[in-house]
Amino acid sequence: MKMKKILIVLIYVFSLYSCSTEKKDSALQKEVQIYLDAYNKEFQKLLIINNEAQWKLNTMIIDNDTITNKIATLAGEAFAKFTGSKENIEKAKTYLTKKDELKPLQVKQLETILFMAGGNPEIAGEIVKLRIKAEADQTGLLYGYKYMFNGKEVTTNNLDEILRTSDVMNERLEAWSTSKEIGTTLKGGLENLRNLRNQSVQALNYKDYFAYQAAEYNMSGGEVMQSCNGMINDIWPLYRELHTWARYELAEKYKQPVPDYLPAHWLPNRWGQDWTALVNAEGINLDEALKSKSPEWIVQQGEAFYKSLGFNALPKSFYEKSSLYPLPNDAGYKKNNHASAWHIDNDKDVRSLMSVEPNTEWWGTALHELGHIYYYVTYSNPDVPIILRGGANRAYHEAMGSLIGLAAMQKPFLQNFGLVAKDIKTNDTMSMLKEALDYVVHIPWGAGVMTGFENALYSENLSVNEFNKKWWELVKKYQGIVPPNERGEKYCDAATKTHINDDAAQYYDYSMSNVLLFQFHDHIAKKILKQDPHNTNYWGSKATGDFLRKLMYPGASYDWREHLKNNLGSDMSAKPMLEYFDPLLVYLKKVNTGRSYTLPVKIN
Numbered sequence: 001m002k003m004k005k006i007l008i009v010l011i012y013v014f015s016l017y018s019c020s021t022e023k024k025d026s027a028l029q030k031e032v033q034i035y036l037d038a039y040n041k042e043f044q045k046l047l048i049i050n051n052e053a054q055w056k057l058n059t060m061i062i063d064n065d066t067i068t069n070k071i072a073t074l075a076g077e078a079f080a081k082f083t084g085s086k087e088n089i090e091k092a093k094t095y096l097t098k099k100d101e102l103k104p105l106q107v108k109q110l111e112t113i114l115f116m117a118g119g120n121p122e123i124a125g126e127i128v129k130l131r132i133k134a135e136a137d138q139t140g141l142l143y144g145y146k147y148m149f150n151g152k153e154v155t156t157n158n159l160d161e162i163l164r165t166s167d168v169m170n171e172r173l174e175a176w177s178t179s180k181e182i183g184t185t186l187k188g189g190l191e192n193l194r195n196l197r198n199q200s201v202q203a204l205n206y207k208d209y210f211a212y213q214a215a216e217y218n219m220s221g222g223e224v225m226q227s228c229n230g231m232i233n234d235i236w237p238l239y240r241e242l243h244t245w246a247r248y249e250l251a252e253k254y255k256q257p258v259p260d261y262l263p264a265h266w267l268p269n270r271w272g273q274d275w276t277a278l279v280n281a282e283g284i285n286l287d288e289a290l291k292s293k294s295p296e297w298i299v300q301q302g303e304a305f306y307k308s309l310g311f312n313a314l315p316k317s318f319y320e321k322s323s324l325y326p327l328p329n330d331a332g333y334k335k336n337n338h339a340s341a342w343h344i345d346n347d348k349d350v351r352s353l354m355s356v357e358p359n360t361e362w363w364g365t366a367l368h369e370l371g372h373i374y375y376y377v378t379y380s381n382p383d384v385p386i387i388l389r390g391g392a393n394r395a396y397h398e399a400m401g402s403l404i405g406l407a408a409m410q411k412p413f414l415q416n417f418g419l420v421a422k423d424i425k426t427n428d429t430m431s432m433l434k435e436a437l438d439y440v441v442h443i444p445w446g447a448g449v450m451t452g453f454e455n456a457l458y459s460e461n462l463s464v465n466e467f468n469k470k471w472w473e474l475v476k477k478y479q480g481i482v483p484p485n486e487r488g489e490k491y492c493d494a495a496t497k498t499h500i501n502d503d504a505a506q507y508y509d510y511s512m513s514n515v516l517l518f519q520f521h522d523h524i525a526k527k528i529l530k531q532d533p534h535n536t537n538y539w540g541s542k543a544t545g546d547f548l549r550k551l552m553y554p555g556a557s558y559d560w561r562e563h564l565k566n567n568l569g570s571d572m573s574a575k576p577m578l579e580y581f582d583p584l585l586v587y588l589k590k591v592n593t594g595r596s597y598t599l600p601v602k603i604n
């Protein structure tokens with residue numbers, strides 16, 4: 001579900017439509033434009049080389065092929081050298097001292113150039129090299145770690161399986177504890193990485209690495225924290241019901257007294273971030289209906305869906321260059337089976353890497369990936385410079401894909417395709433509960449625990465002697481979860497989450513994306529389709545297509561908050577999500593009658 005992206009910074013409010021009325025360009029504006037045109041051109045050239053190399057690395061994996069790897073490394077280094085160069089940093093900084101005299105779109109591009117430089121600024125010298133090495137070392141430890149369970153080596157998939165299915169308490173505890181052992185080996189590396197990440201962005205005057213990542217949203221670190229707290233507050237009443245329900249449900253399942261807080265090893269996930277396995281919803285069984293279809297049918301119907309909304313057909317090169325289906329066994333090479341969408345040249349060359357098979361999972365995934373592809377295609381237009389061709393913010397891109405993925409799973413939509421019988425009976429409350437155990441449960445975790453920890457780590461320089469103390473304080477406060485036993489500072493439970501190591505200080509993207517997705521969906525259902533958000537059919541709605549294209553068109557060329565206000569008439573808010581789950585809240589309150597609640601009524 002990953003989207004290949006370049007980093008884009010969001011700085012000033014800008015209306016795209018103001019260009020035509022501008023007066024003649026000043027000498028300075030002309031000079032800056034010449035610089036920006038050259039930058040965009042060189043950037044695109046290096047981007048293509050880099051993406052082509054990465055593409056090959058992911059689509060044609062041959063044992064002992066060191067050449068492809070080497071080419072990709074060199075391409076990555078050339079790209080980093082250009083974006084982080086002293087010359088570009090100085091040019092951008094100098095021009096920005098006169099930003100009042102420049103056009104908003106020029107300012108935006110200069111800010112983006114500086115932000116991208118922050119990833120590997122030449123002016124930070126050795127620090128950048130040390131950081132890159134430390135990141136590679138940490139990743140090596142992370143993926144090379146051997147998990148031992150009952151004296152046997154196991155994978156994290158094996159451990160997850162136990163946590164999802166086992167009723168044997170000792171076994172659960174053992175699986176959970178095993179999954180956390182890796183933290184002890186990553187702790188030192190994490191402290192080192194924190195220091196190096198902070199130092200490398202401080203060379204460009206960002207306060208710290210958390211603030212650096214927040215700058216891409218045109219926000220301060222404090223504003224991100226505030227925004228995260230807002231989301232948690234919005235969904236808290238529902239989370240509190242889900243927490244109470246889960247305590248009683250699990251106590252009964254495991255034949256234990258009802259605990260005040262959820263023991264971490266009781267939950268079906270190593271971090272308690274996804275509780276969907278707690279419910280077996282009698283839902284729609286798509287697998288059966290899709291079995292007789294071909295993988296090609298799935299991709300073609302996905303494209304047909306977008307065309308029904310008024311989008312153009314995909315460029316021919318999409319089908320020629322993408323890698324959409326599983327490889328035959330005798331292919332002689334392998335490919336990465338994780339789905340992704342690629343924008344090779346930040347222009348017309350869009351591709352997807354998938355291994356589509358005719359089942360429910362790929363039905364949702366293929367439509368999700370096509371959401372990214374159509375977003376790429378739509379913001380690749382003459383009004384958006386190459387370096388601003390990205391999502392309005394990091395969360396937008398994912399929200400767009402997930403929105404279409406969600407719409408593609410709703411009953412009326414599936415009935416329209418003939419994939420589900422017209423008279424099918426489904427248990428809507430249980431389906432909704434399952435959805436909430438994913439989307440809602442994720443928010444206190446993502447916006448509360450992960451973001452709170454990384455803010456403390458980078459912005460508050462959290463002492464290495466308090467990594468675990470801080471972690472479990474946050475877990476208890478936001479998730480209402482406690483560890484099964486004393487977790488001293490020997491452990492480093494935060495570092496067991498891969499993102500803490502290799503995708504630092506941006507985990508709130510997922511929470512924001514969940515929230516935005518429901519805002520978009522709510523708007524489309526109520527304002528455009530006039531349908532119940534639980535039962536929509538987007539198919540054939542040109543007005544929905546117009547709305548989506550309006551959201552997608554400007555890419556990252558103006559402030560996402562302004563963009564949201566202009567198109568939805570509101571700020572980012574989890575209220576539409578909460579409203580979607582309102583019938584569930586009523587149901588849970590009834591189920592929880594007479595039960596004790598241990599989470600506070602209000603958080604923060």
Ligand SMILES: [Zn+2]
Pocket residue numbers: 001002003368369372397398401
């Ligand atoms: Zn995605």
